[in-house]
Amino acid sequence: MDFHFTSMVISVFHMKRIELISFDAEGTVVTPAFSHTIWHEAIPALYAKRKGLDIAQAKKRVYDEYDAIGDQRLEWYDIEYWFNYLDLGSCEPVIQSCLHTIACYPEVTEVLSSLANQYRLIVSSGTPLELLHCLLRDIRPYFARVFSSVSHFSQLKSPDFYLKLCGEMGVKPGQVIHIGDNWQFDYLNARQAGLNALYLDRSRRNHQESLGDLTQLKHILSPST
Numbered sequence: 001m002d003f004h005f006t007s008m009v010i011s012v013f014h015m016k017r018i019e020l021i022s023f024d025a026e027g028t029v030v031t032p033a034f035s036h037t038i039w040h041e042a043i044p045a046l047y048a049k050r051k052g053l054d055i056a057q058a059k060k061r062v063y064d065e066y067d068a069i070g071d072q073r074l075e076w077y078d079i080e081y082w083f084n085y086l087d088l089g090s091c092e093p094v095i096q097s098c099l100h101t102i103a104c105y106p107e108v109t110e111v112l113s114s115l116a117n118q119y120r121l122i123v124s125s126g127t128p129l130e131l132l133h134c135l136l137r138d139i140r141p142y143f144a145r146v147f148s149s150v151s152h153f154s155q156l157k158s159p160d161f162y163l164k165l166c167g168e169m170g171v172k173p174g175q176v177i178h179i180g181d182n183w184q185f186d187y188l189n190a191r192q193a194g195l196n197a198l199y200l201d202r203s204r205r206n207h208q209e210s211l212g213d214l215t216q217l218k219h220i221l222s223p224s225t
């Protein structure tokens with residue numbers, strides 16, 4: 001992490017009374033493997049079987065359909081929508097068949113257990129609850145609440161979503177840190193709502209003003225541990 005950014009973050013946080021830490025889910029506390037397997041492997045495989053296509057043809061058609069919707073529309077995130085639209089039956093067996101791919105990043109349990117002693121922790125995700133409940137099954141007890149922008153508020157992770165969850169939690173935006181790996185949905189939109197937003201770049205490639213993993217967040221908030 002950039003030294004000047006570290007210093008800046010520490011000074012900002014010391015001036016404010018942080019009450020709540022909000023975490024994005026996928027790419028932040030849990031790996032993208034579960035979603036990748038569902039959207040890029042299991043759904044095309046089922047589509048191939050149902051339509052009598054080979055897997056390469058099925059992938060092309062399904063990916064083209066994903067691209068036609070895009071991640072700025074709610075349908076992109078809605079697994080029920082896709083199973084209906086692609087005529088795939090119930091999504092539950094597919095979800096069950098992919099559960100073995102769920103994994104947290106290595107530092108997550110230790111960081112959450114440490115921060116949970118000092119702060120209220122929540123999840124603020126764009127993933128629908130059907131998938132989010134599965135993803136968080138091993139770390140759910142660390143969080144006071146789990147918010148899905150799509151399932152709870154029928155919206156993307158907009159500035160308005162962040163204001164709503166502050167209202168639900170009874171805190172001012174300035175009392176919240178949100179951290180996530182999407183520049184638009186986690187950093188820009190949370191910051192626009194007045195939260196203390198931190199951008200997580202696990203690749204450590206894209207932005208200088210970013211954290212490389214959640215251990216760095218712990219060190220910023222609990223420098224003595």
Ligand SMILES: [Mg+2]
Pocket residue numbers: 024025026027028180181182
């Ligand atoms: Mg994410």
